[in-house]
Amino acid sequence: MAALAIRDVRKRFGTTEVLKGVGLEIENGEFTVIVGPSGCGKSTLLNIIAGLEKPTSGTVEIGGRIVDDVAPKDRDIAMVFQSYALYPSMTVRQNIVFGMECRNVPKPQRAEALARVARLLQIEPLLDRKPAQLSGGQRQRVAMGRALVRDPLLFLFDEPLSNLDAKLRVEMRMEIKQLHHRIGSTMVYVTHDQIEAMTMATRIAVMHQGEVQQFADPDTVYNRPANLFVAGFMGAPPMNIFSARVEATPNGVQATIGQGENAVALALPDTCKPHAGRAVMLGLRPDCIAEEHRRFGADAAGLTIEAPVEMSEPTGAETIVVLRIGGERALARVSPDTRPAAGSRARFSLDMRRVCLFDPGTGMLIA
Amino acid sequence: MALGSYTGKGARPVRNAPTRVLLHAIAILLAAAYLVPLAVVLLNSVRSAEEIAQTSMIGWPLAWAWGNYATAWSDFCIAQTCTGIQPYMLNSALVTVPATILSTLLGAVAGYAISLWRFPGHAWIFGLVTLGVFLPEQMRLIPWTIVLRDVGLSNTLTGLVAIHTIQGLSFTTLFCRNYYLSIPQDLIKAAKIDGAGFFRIFARIVLPLSPPILIVSTIWQFTGIWNEFLYGVTFTTGTQQPITAALIALTAAVADAPQYGVQSAAVVLAALPTLLVYLFGGRYFVRGLTAGAVK
Ligand SMILES: Nc1ncnc2c1ncn2[C@@H]1O[C@H](COP(=O)(O)OP(=O)(O)OP(=O)(O)O)[C@@H](O)[C@H]1O
Numbered sequence: 001m002a003a004l005a006i007r008d009v010r011k012r013f014g015t016t017e018v019l020k021g022v023g024l025e026i027e028n029g030e031f032t033v034i035v036g037p038s039g040c041g042k043s044t045l046l047n048i049i050a051g052l053e054k055p056t057s058g059t060v061e062i063g064g065r066i067v068d069d070v071a072p073k074d075r076d077i078a079m080v081f082q083s084y085a086l087y088p089s090m091t092v093r094q095n096i097v098f099g100m101e102c103r104n105v106p107k108p109q110r111a112e113a114l115a116r117v118a119r120l121l122q123i124e125p126l127l128d129r130k131p132a133q134l135s136g137g138q139r140q141r142v143a144m145g146r147a148l149v150r151d152p153l154l155f156l157f158d159e160p161l162s163n164l165d166a167k168l169r170v171e172m173r174m175e176i177k178q179l180h181h182r183i184g185s186t187m188v189y190v191t192h193d194q195i196e197a198m199t200m201a202t203r204i205a206v207m208h209q210g211e212v213q214q215f216a217d218p219d220t221v222y223n224r225p226a227n228l229f230v231a232g233f234m235g236a237p238p239m240n241i242f243s244a245r246v247e248a249t250p251n252g253v254q255a256t257i258g259q260g261e262n263a264v265a266l267a268l269p270d271t272c273k274p275h276a277g278r279a280v281m282l283g284l285r286p287d288c289i290a291e292e293h294r295r296f297g298a299d300a301a302g303l304t305i306e307a308p309v310e311m312s313e314p315t316g317a318e319t320i321v322v323l324r325i326g327g328e329r330a331l332a333r334v335s336p337d338t339r340p341a342a343g344s345r346a347r348f349s350l351d352m353r354r355v356c357l358f359d360p361g362t363g364m365l366i367a
Numbered sequence: 368m369a370l371g372s373y374t375g376k377g378a379r380p381v382r383n384a385p386t387r388v389l390l391h392a393i394a395i396l397l398a399a400a401y402l403v404p405l406a407v408v409l410l411n412s413v414r415s416a417e418e419i420a421q422t423s424m425i426g427w428p429l430a431w432a433w434g435n436y437a438t439a440w441s442d443f444c445i446a447q448t449c450t451g452i453q454p455y456m457l458n459s460a461l462v463t464v465p466a467t468i469l470s471t472l473l474g475a476v477a478g479y480a481i482s483l484w485r486f487p488g489h490a491w492i493f494g495l496v497t498l499g500v501f502l503p504e505q506m507r508l509i510p511w512t513i514v515l516r517d518v519g520l521s522n523t524l525t526g527l528v529a530i531h532t533i534q535g536l537s538f539t540t541l542f543c544r545n546y547y548l549s550i551p552q553d554l555i556k557a558a559k560i561d562g563a564g565f566f567r568i569f570a571r572i573v574l575p576l577s578p579p580i581l582i583v584s585t586i587w588q589f590t591g592i593w594n595e596f597l598y599g600v601t602f603t604t605g606t607q608q609p610i611t612a613a614l615i616a617l618t619a620a621v622a623d624a625p626q627y628g629v630q631s632a633a634v635v636l637a638a639l640p641t642l643l644v645y646l647f648g649g650r651y652f653v654r655g656l657t658a659g660a661v662k
């Protein structure tokens with residue numbers, strides 16, 4: 001059974017259409033991450049799921065029940081807001097138990113639930129403070145606590161970790177992931193952070209301009225992005241995109257990037273054969289371009305090319321090299337001890353098994 | 368030289384000494400002009416009628432006639448009843464206190480509903496309510512006469528309470544609505560998910576953030592209603608009158624033998640509540656008008 005089904009939801013504010021027909025079907029116990037650039041409608045979608053905002057059209061189903069006419073409090077959801085939304089005049093303790101108070105949960109049960117989340121989120125010493133006396137990270141944990149004292153069908157998180165420092169963020173990320181494993185609730189989680197998306201999600205929904213561009217598991221989103229937008233949005237640095245021509249030769253299918261003496265021909269997997277003779281956009285992740293002797297997978301010698309180097313940026317764990325392939329700029333992630341000099345030429349090994357081809361007109365993935 | 372130099376970041380204090388002296392002189396002159404009536408009334412309130420008659424309306428007390436206050440309070444005759452201003456002060460209090468509390472609380476609820484619940488048509492309702500701020504009093508006299516007659520509240524303090532509560536709503540709703548706009552919508556959303564309804568959210572989340580604007584609204588309403596004269600004199604007579612209306616009757620009754628001393632004492636006593644509110648509440652008023660609900 002779908003824990004949450006969103007069917008063709010549209011939302012208009014005045015004349016601007018913020019959501020343009022969003023459809024998602026989320027299974028019980030799934031951890032769905034919604035990513036997308038600022039202003040693409042993520043918070044609006046969450047508000048519609050929660051019943052805080054009415055969609056212009058479309059339906060929302062929670063736990064198999066159509067909830068279009070159900071008040072937020074009766075939708076069996078808990079939500080963590082992007083702005084924390086802690087009640088300023090209440091102490092942390094009162095903030096956390098307010099929901100239970102409204103639902104007439106008996107006092108002993110309230111105290112028990114409070115103690116449990118306070119321990120989980122390490123906010124025991126803060127219980128008698130007001131929100132104004134807390135740091136950003138502490139506020140965020142209290143906001144999480146307010147949701148976690150409940151046991152709802154659906155958790156909605158709107159960028160709950162965005163204001164934490166790096167260390168606390170990693171800790172909280174693991175906490176949430178473990179929590180999800182333990183209680184098995186269905187969670188919808190909005191974030192800007194790619195690592196969060198890749199590590200936490202069972203499926204990722206990539207949104208852009210009010211539409212879901214792709215809804216798939218993290219590997220698929222990363223390796224087989226549905227279109228050029230997803231290819232460019234996911235991954236840091238993003239996927240390299242070249243305009244190329246696909247040609248069938250006696251030796252197999254190949255893609256040619258660039259013109260004249262700059263032109264580089266790259267052998268393509270046989271699956272690309274149907275596109276021979278077409279102009280395409282060719283996508284290759286930076287992690288598919290490495291130093292010459294890297295072996296991608298099992299096969300002996302892969303494809304290597306020689307290319308001019310524009311710049312090398314050591315980051316510690318790896319070196320990011322800016323190079324040119326067929327005259328077009330590309331990024332490569334090479335081993336940290338490889339640092340080709342700017343202006344030199346170097347050889348690189350390419351993993352063409354993970355190449356993506358996109359239609360230059362529609363931007364959709366074709367192979 | 369010009370008055371100071373303008374730097375673009377607000378006027379700087381005037382440095383030039385002669386200019387500063389001139390500015391202060393003008394300010395003091397204006398302040399004195401405003402304060403002269405108050406000073407005359409205060410001085411006359413402790414002078415006997417004979418002394419005022421023999422010397423002049425303006426003068427320093429020769430003998431301190433503190434008795435004027437006692438007379439004004441409890442003995443003086445107004446329109447054939449010799450009770451002093453005491454019962455009329457009580458009338459004013461019985462009108463002002465309930466009307467102030469009711470209009471402030473109702474205005475807070477209305478402002479909360481309009482600013483934070485965004486029901487369909489909220490902008491229209493807000494426009495209509497605040498239109499009341501701009502309608503002149505005289506225009507509303509006849510409608511109120513009809514309403515009070517039809518509901519049977521003519522010549523009653525309850526009628527005045529009703530008028531002041533309803534008319535005060537225009538101001539109190541405007542004050543509170545503007546103040547509540549600074550409360551983030553997300554707070555209301557979070558509380559809705561927590562299961563709180565309209566009044567619980569008001570009582571537990573909005574009201575605790577409201578003291579600054581409630582103080583503004585209370586001060587504004589209290590002074591406005593206490594000092595109000597037109598409705599008091601139009602809709603009540605005799606023993607039902609508030610103090611502002613009774614003071615006029617007081618001057619009319621003694622037109623033949625002027626009792627300026629006692630009258631002045633009565634005026635001072637009548638003005639005392641609002642003066643005290645100003646003295647003790649003035650700074651909260653200014654602070655509340657500029658405050659936001661949430662930092
Ligand atoms: N109440 C509203 N009235 C008018 N426009 C709105 C309203 N709420 C949101 N919008 C607009 O809808 C668009 C989507 O907003 P939303 O808050 O959903 O974006 P978001 O994806 O959550 O962005 P961010 O990542 O910055 O939080 C924005 O362009 C925003 O300006």
Ligand SMILES: [Mg+2]
Nearest residue numbers: 042043082158
């Ligand atoms: Mg958002």
